[in-house]
Amino acid sequence: MRHPRFEFVRLKYLRACGYCGVTETSAGSELTIDHYQPHASGGTEADDNLVYACTKCNQYKHNFWPTAQQLAQGLRILHPLNDDISIHISANDEAGYLVALTPTGMFHINLLHLNRPQLVELSIV
Template identity: 30%
Template sequence: MSSSRIPEHVRFRIHLQALNRCGYCLSAQKYVFGALEVDHIVPKARGGTDVEDNLWLACRLCNGFKGTQTHGIDPLTARRSKLFNPRSQLWKRHFTWSDDGLRVLGRTVCGRATVVALQLNNLIALLVRNEWIKAGWHPPQD
């Protein structure tokens, strides 16, 4: 969640580093209704800080579903795993898009646990992605 104590120049760098998109679902700022939020990768409630290495962008849906979670359960193996860290891990290593581009699919224990914990394929996300696909805006090509 965004904090007013994070200096504007740090926020600016995070937006640049994150390419103005959510680190979890890859939604681009230009396509989401609300401003992307500065997410604490390790939530402050779990001992995280406002240092830049603990901050990334998240859309309101992903940030809201993440809340104070730091771990999730992989539905395939039932293993507990740390959630995906968009600052230090590569999205393409842990996730892929379904063939129709609608759903985020986990490729690893971490990826699958994150898909479930952050509800990356919730109904609202699916409805919106479907419209983005029709418009030719989704899935991201990079």
């Protein structure tokens, strides 16, 4: 069953994955709703907790939620709209891959596999 806020979240994220930027056009389908803080970790259905995400990012992220120890080290997933991503990640537009600027950026890129070959290819400008 579709998430009741599916259409709202879809439009809020301009029909693109909040984590990797893949569009519905590139994915060839609608994307999915990710709970930024998973249900399993106490996440709610609040609009802020709903991220439009492609299947792959959603799979890679799965039920990840940082432990207190990880959080203390800044090891967490960045929120597409509530975090300033540019502090943590820079894009090498020529080579098409993402470069981590902080440990959080590195963790985020690795957990979500944001330098997967298909994304790198898609990002070359």
